Amino acid sequence: AQKITQTQPGMFVQEKEAVTLDCTYDTSDQSYGLFWYKQPSSGEMIFLIYQGSYDEQNATEGRYSLNFQKARKSANLVISASQLGDSAMYFCAMREGQSMVDKIIFGKGTRLHILP
Amino acid sequence: ETGVTQSPTHLIKTRGQQVTLRCSSQSGHNTVSWYQQALGQGPQFIFQYYREEENGRGNFPPRFSGLQFPNYSSELNVNALELDDSALYLCASSPDRGPEAFFGQGTRLTVV
Numbered sequence: 001a002q003k004i005t006q007t008q009p010g011m012f013v014q015e016k017e018a019v020t021l022d023c024t025y026d027t028s029d030q031s032y033g034l035f036w037y038k039q040p041s042s043g044e045m046i047f048l049i050y051q052g053s054y055d056e057q058n059a060t061e062g063r064y065s066l067n068f069q070k071a072r073k074s075a076n077l078v079i080s081a082s083q084l085g086d087s088a089m090y091f092c093a094m095r096e097g098q099s100m101v102d103k104i105i106f107g108k109g110t111r112l113h114i115l116p
Numbered sequence: 117e118t119g120v121t122q123s124p125t126h127l128i129k130t131r132g133q134q135v136t137l138r139c140s141s142q143s144g145h146n147t148v149s150w151y152q153q154a155l156g157q158g159p160q161f162i163f164q165y166y167r168e169e170e171n172g173r174g175n176f177p178p179r180f181s182g183l184q185f186p187n188y189s190s191e192l193n194v195n196a197l198e199l200d201d202s203a204l205y206l207c208a209s210s211p212d213r214g215p216e217a218f219f220g221q222g223t224r225l226t227v228v
Contacts, residue, residue: 004158033215035215035217037219042221043204043206043221043222043224044118044219044220044221044222045159045206045208045219045222046118046219047118047216047217047218047219050215050216052215091158091159093158095215095217103149103161103164103172103174104149104151104159104161104208104217105161106158106159106160107158108156108157108158109157109158
C-alpha cells in the first residue's frame with residue numbers, strides 16, 4: 001500500500017535561511033508522481049512542485065526544489081531564502097501512475113514557522 | 117488562483133442532518149476528486165468522478181455520495197451527519213493530461 005511519511009510535525013526557521021522538509025514514501029509501483037503542497041491557514045491547498053518517478057533531474061520551481069533520491073524513496077522539499085509568507089503547513093503527496101483512479105495520498109504534514 | 121471554487125466556505129449542521137457541498141472545477145477538467153481533511157491531518161481521498169461517472173472511491177461509507185455535471189460543477193452529499201464528519205472538505209480538479217491537481221479553498225463543515 002502507498003504511504004507517505006513526514007517525520008517533522010513542526011519546524012522553526014529564521015527568515016532568509018534555507019529549509020529542508022523531509023518526506024519518505026513507499027510504493028510498489030515503478031511509475032508514480034510526487035508532489036508538495038502548501039496549505040496556509042485559509043485552507044487552500046497550493047501546488048508547489050512535482051517530480052515524476054522517471055524524471056532524472058530534480059524538479060525546481062523558483063525558490064522550491066525537490067531533492068529526489070529514488071533508491072532511498074525520499075523526496076525532500078528545499079525552500080531557499082525563506083520568507084515570512086512561507087509560514088504554513090506543507091504536505092508531501094504521491095499519486096501512482098498505473099492507477100486509473102486519480103487519487104493522491106498525503107502525508108500528515110509539517111508546520112513551518114518562519115521567524116523574523 | 118487555481119480556478120476551482122467551493123461553496124459554502126463554512127457550514128454548521130446538526131448531527132443526523134444532510135449536507136450538500138459544491139465545487140466548480142476549471143473548464144476542460146474532466147476529473148474531480150473530493151477529499152476530507154480532519155483537523156491536524158492530511159487530506160483523505162473520498163471519491164473521484166470522471167465525465168460524470170464515479171470511477172474510484174476511498175474508505176468512506178455510502179452515506180458519502182457525489183454528482184458531477186457537464187458544466188464542470190460537482191457536489192458532495194453527506195447523509196446522516198456524524199460528529200466525526202466535522203472537517204475541511206476539499207475539491208480538486210485535474211486535466212486529462214498533466215500531473216497536477218488543482219484544489220479549491222475548501223468548505224469547513226462543523227457538525228454539532
